[in-house]
Amino acid sequence: MRISSLLALFLACASPTLADGLPDLGDTAQLALTPQMERRVGESIMRDIRLHDPAFDDDPEATEYLNVVGNLLVSNSQDARQDFEFFLVKDPTLNAFALPGGYIGVHTGTIVTAQSESELAAVLAHEIAHVTQHHMARMVSKEGQLSTAMLAAMVLAIIARNSQAGSAVAAIGQAGVITAQIGFTREFEREADRIGFSTLEKSGFDVRAMPSFFLRLQKAGRLYENNAPAYLRTHPVTTERIADAQNRIQGLPYKQTSDSFDFQLVRAKLRAGQGTSRDALAQLEGDLRDKKFSNETAARYGLAAALLRAQEPVRAAAELAPLLKTTEHPMLAGLAARIKQANGDEQGALGVLKQALVRYPNNRALNYAYIEALQQRGQNRDAASLLDEQLKNHPRDARLYALQAKGYAFLGKRLLQHQAQAEAYVLQGSLPAAIEQLQLAQKSSDGDFYQLSSVEARLRDLRAQLAQEMKEKKEKK
Ligand SMILES: [Zn+2]
Numbered sequence: 001m002r003i004s005s006l007l008a009l010f011l012a013c014a015s016p017t018l019a020d021g022l023p024d025l026g027d028t029a030q031l032a033l034t035p036q037m038e039r040r041v042g043e044s045i046m047r048d049i050r051l052h053d054p055a056f057d058d059d060p061e062a063t064e065y066l067n068v069v070g071n072l073l074v075s076n077s078q079d080a081r082q083d084f085e086f087f088l089v090k091d092p093t094l095n096a097f098a099l100p101g102g103y104i105g106v107h108t109g110t111i112v113t114a115q116s117e118s119e120l121a122a123v124l125a126h127e128i129a130h131v132t133q134h135h136m137a138r139m140v141s142k143e144g145q146l147s148t149a150m151l152a153a154m155v156l157a158i159i160a161r162n163s164q165a166g167s168a169v170a171a172i173g174q175a176g177v178i179t180a181q182i183g184f185t186r187e188f189e190r191e192a193d194r195i196g197f198s199t200l201e202k203s204g205f206d207v208r209a210m211p212s213f214f215l216r217l218q219k220a221g222r223l224y225e226n227n228a229p230a231y232l233r234t235h236p237v238t239t240e241r242i243a244d245a246q247n248r249i250q251g252l253p254y255k256q257t258s259d260s261f262d263f264q265l266v267r268a269k270l271r272a273g274q275g276t277s278r279d280a281l282a283q284l285e286g287d288l289r290d291k292k293f294s295n296e297t298a299a300r301y302g303l304a305a306a307l308l309r310a311q312e313p314v315r316a317a318a319e320l321a322p323l324l325k326t327t328e329h330p331m332l333a334g335l336a337a338r339i340k341q342a343n344g345d346e347q348g349a350l351g352v353l354k355q356a357l358v359r360y361p362n363n364r365a366l367n368y369a370y371i372e373a374l375q376q377r378g379q380n381r382d383a384a385s386l387l388d389e390q391l392k393n394h395p396r397d398a399r400l401y402a403l404q405a406k407g408y409a410f411l412g413k414r415l416l417q418h419q420a421q422a423e424a425y426v427l428q429g430s431l432p433a434a435i436e437q438l439q440l441a442q443k444s445s446d447g448d449f450y451q452l453s454s455v456e457a458r459l460r461d462l463r464a465q466l467a468q469e470m471k472e473k474k475e476k477k
Contacts, residue, residue, distance in 0.1 A: 033100070033137035039083075042101030046085070047429030049105075057088040057108060058399070060365035061331055065266045066106060069117070073125050076202035078195055079132040086124070092274050094217075095231045096123050098130040100137060108270045110231070115216075117259040118200070118209035125196035125203075126235070133195065135188045186238075193241055197248050206257040211245035218242065264295045265331045268302025277310040297327055305335055313342035330356060330363045337369055341376075349373050364394075371403050380410050398427035414440075415447035419455060422462075431466045435459065 033041075049056050057063075063086070070086040084102040089095075092109040099105070104127045114120040130136070193210075201207050214237045221232045272280050284303045286292070293299035300323055307316035316339045324332060333356035340349040353370040360366055367390055374383035387404045394400060401424035408417035418441035425434035438459040442452065 033134075035082075035101075035134075038134065038137055039101035042099040042103045043429060045099050046087075046103050049087075050428050051430060053089075055090045057090040059088060059269075060368055060399075061334065062088055062108075062111075062266050062270060064364055065262050066111075068262070069121060070104065070124050070128070073121060073128055073199050073203050077125075077128050077132050077199045082132060084128070084131070090273075093231075094220075096127050098127040098136070100131070100134075102131050104128065104131070108274065111267050112271050112274060114267070115212075116206065116209055117263040118206035118257060119213045120263070121203065121205040122196065122200055122207075122210045122213055123231075125199040125205075126192045127196075128199060129192040129195035130188070133188070133191055135192070138188075186240075189235060189241060190244065192235075193244060194248075197245070201252075204257065206255060207252065208249055211242060211249060214242045214245055259294065261295070261298070261329065262331075264298035265301055265329065268298045269305050269331070272302045272305035272309060277306065281306040281310045297323055301332060301335065304339070308335070308339055308342055311342075313339050317343060328359065330360045330366050333360075334365055334369055337373065341373070346373065346377055350377060362393075364397075368399060368403070371407075375403070375407055375410060378410070380407050383407050384411075396427055398424045401427065413446060414444035415451055415455065417441075418444060419451075419458075422458070426462065431462055431469065435462050435466065438462065 066086040066088060067084075070084060074080060074082070074084050082102050084104065086104045086106060089105050089107050091107040092112070093107055094110050094113055095107040096110055097105050104124065106124070110123060111120055114123075197207060197210060200210065217232055217237045221237065268284075272284060274280055275283075281303075284299070284306045288296075288299050288303060300319060304316045304320040304323075307313070307319060320332070320336055320339060324336060333352055337349040337352045337356075340346075340352060350370070350373050353366060353373055356366050357363070357370060367386070371383050371386055371390075374380070374386070384404070384407055387400060387407065391397070391400050391404070401420050405417050405420035405424060408414075408420060418437045422434040422437035422441065425431075425437060438455055441447070441455045442459070447455070
């Protein structure tokens with residue numbers, strides 16, 4: 001993951017007296033970093049990832065799935081009230097990391113290489129435990145009075161320790177601020193394993209996945225040495241961790257669990273998107289030929305997705321057609337629509353999406369796709385009314401506001417376009433960009449008195465928020 005922009009932010013605020021050495025463990029009541037502060041640190045890192053990191057993957061289907069599994073685990077965790085957001089990082093290597101405040105990033109490679117859904121759940125449960133146990137807050141200095149930007153940079157240093165971003169970490173070291181050996185300690189890893197295990201068990205997953213996953217990782221680490229999965233560098237798998245995990249499953253009754261169809265489809269989709277389109281296609285064709293799959297429908301769905309990506313939409317349609325006859329699933333409908341669009345059948349795509357929405361009216365990915373398809377067909381009024389309805393149910397969805405802005409642009413309504421785009425930026429956490437949009441809205445000459453007053457009021461509100469943010473940053477420096 002690219003962290004250079006954050007590093008720049010950090011170096012700009014660096015002060016040489018912070019965080020000498022590792023802080024002591026302490027109970028959370030004594031932490032300088034309150035849960036609200038943790039959330040703000042996490043938010044500020046998330047904002048940068050969303051806006052600037054090209055590896056941030058906002059695929060709505062895979063993200064939705066990840067959040068369903070993640071939140072099931074959260075509901076069985078030590079702190080079910082903590083808000084969590086799980087997000088995908090487009091990277092074929094195996095890795096997952098927790099930001100303070102409940103933001104958990106998962107490399108797409110983690111899902112692709114997971115041999116079962118329980119293995120993925122084991123990784124997530126471990127990361128969730130890092131958050132509920134406030135490990136990041138316990139790692140950073142108790143000196144207090146750190147600005148959000150400084151804390152964000154320290155957190156990043158912990159995550160990026162010895163990873164591909166090694167040069168960035170080295171630069172932080174040179175700034176004399178953070179010692180390079182910051183990382184989760186053995187105690188924290190042990191605690192995250194222990195608590196993660198219980199979360200995994202309560203959520204009904206196969207707890208055997210934990211030791212088997214560790215063993216596989218250890219083997220991979222030995223095979224590749226310097227090329228070992230990034231996960232191993234941030235969460236070193238020791239013989240002790242493996243032994244602990246094996247001890248925990250001793251005496252537990254055997255429980256058969258099977259992977260959900262959603263997991264299999266998401267894994268197939270991400271596999272189809274990994275590497276070059278030719279490599280992905282060859283791999284998925286090979287797997288089907290050698291019967292290397294646990295679910296044939298999902299394997300064929302993956303092949304159809306890979307064919308579409310390799311710009312062979314006619315073959316993709318032929319591959320998907322028999323699946324659509326036997327299986328109903330929103331992801332199959334979504335792919336069917338994308339294939340029809342690639343084959344130039346916009347009307348057909350609209351029909352598929354409309355029909356699928358009758359059955360799955362609340363599916364976010366289908367709604368986005370339907371709104372976009374309506375806009376592309378020039379049916380902007382239908383798109384706008386669907387957007388209004390969706391925004392009533394999901395008022396914090398930046399993607400919906402961005403689609404609304406696009407729709408108003410099609411209709412030539414400039415004030416409304418900039419106003420909607422401003423709200424998209426607010427939700428993505430960028431107040432300056434939002435303010436700029438509202439200024440453009442003010443200058444557009446197509447608003448009536450009421451619209452202009454509402455733009456003005458919002459502008460005042462956002463300017464006050466920005467001033468407050470700047471003031472806090474200054475005070476904490
Ligand atoms: Zn860990």
